Amino acid sequence: MEIEQLIINFFSGVFLAVFAIGISTNFRIVKFLNLAYGSFFTLGAYIAYHFFVKLGFFSLAILLLASVFSGILLYVLIRLIGKGILEATIISLGFGILIEEILRLFHTTGYFLILDIPIKIYYIFSAKITSWELTQLGILIIVLLAFTLIFKSKYGIKIKFIEEDIELASMYGVNSNFYEALCICKTSVLAAILGFLSSPHQALFPSMGWSVLVAGIIVFAITSQLKLVGFRHYLMLVIVSIAYAEIIGWF
């Protein structure tokens, strides 16, 4: 029973880690707390609800388009209107609420939606684990591998430079705008994929992203206290996420 619980909590931690990596990347590279992040997650879940049964995995193309478009739009708004971390955060909050409300307006007939598709279940030490949770683990491994490669490449030095001092990085010729836009787009896609994959496992409603967002911010805030840079920070984020899920899951 205890091992079962540990395994289930571990997979919750994996989900949280992927989510928190997105929040953290936005904060460290683009320098704002992306409060629209939970809404990107919701957007992904709603795309799965509308298109997965009809289009199967081709619906991922719609997901990609919608999340990249939303990410770019958020970036443009921040650049046009916001100055500094606080204003960018406020804009992202407004943008997140806007996504949520547009979804609500188009789903006035039912608040809670259910995507009814068969779910494959696997047993690990008698703990029920779904294919979705295993996919998340796969995504986390891919993300960490990608970070390893990026931080060992010449781009990694630039990203570290942006993380530590964006103004100095710009003065030394690093195209910080490009990295910022790319970061928002990539993390928007990541959050939307998480929402897409989690859609068969929970009731869908417009404000479903807030609780995940809060957990992600808490994990990120704890990890930030350690003041690590580069790949170490993201690795620590995974460890803290799993520890957080184990502790919270226990209660």
Add this chain to the structure above:
Amino acid sequence: MVKVKEKIELQIPILAILLILPLFTNFYYFWLFTLASIFASYTLSWYLMEKFCGRTSLGHTLPFGLTAYLSAIAYFFNYPLQLLPLVALIVALLSTFIFYITSMLDRVKFVFATFLYSVLLWEIAPFIVLKKDILYGGEEGFSIALIPPNIIYILSSTLLIAVFVFTILLHKSSLGLKMMAVRDDEEAALAIGIDVKRIKLLNSFISSLFTSFAGLIYILHFSHIDPDVFSVENAIFPFIASVFAGNFVTPVLGSYLLIFASKALNTISPQFHLVLYALLLIISPKLRRISNAHS
């Protein structure tokens, strides 16, 4: 000084019109004006923290919502209505402590932390549920006795006048100047002998106290409360309502406008007003810059 006096003299008639106007309207508008005055008190209490201490809180649903929620729970356990202000006072003290501790963080982290409080409360509130045939609330929330609208109107108007007068007096007082000195530069304020911690504590208390009483009148007005009192919508309300704030009556006017616009938009589609809130939030940095430049 003359200019300040002129400005205040202009603000008082506006407030008076807003408070007298509902007496000449039908029941629906009377109810709506009362609601707007409750939210105006909420916004002005929030503005006390923003204007005087430079702390932008997205967590004022803590004193506002918690007072409303705990008052309803207290009433459920047969706590007399007359003693509910005590609940507001306790919540104000608790909120003061939380805001004061949070104010040790820098201004940006203060916004993040207070936002987390409000969303956490929103998430936790539905867990107060029905157990063994005893109602503990949950998604459905709690109800309390119906209070005549006239009494609510008097209470809300009195609170709004009290917050407004207090804000003006504070602005002119040495305490207000000390608060603004802390807002402008904490280290410089410390250097000239201002007890920064005490000032922050006082500011947190004043803002929390008025907000708690606004929360109390809010539950009396609706006679019902549910977890949505802690929603992001309520958390961002004072921020949006005071987006054009130059003097003390503009947050009040902003609250009235938002409440009336919300009701009008909701006739198009339920919750449609949140689209307006979202758009205002997105352009708020620009609007605030214009407002600051103007003032």
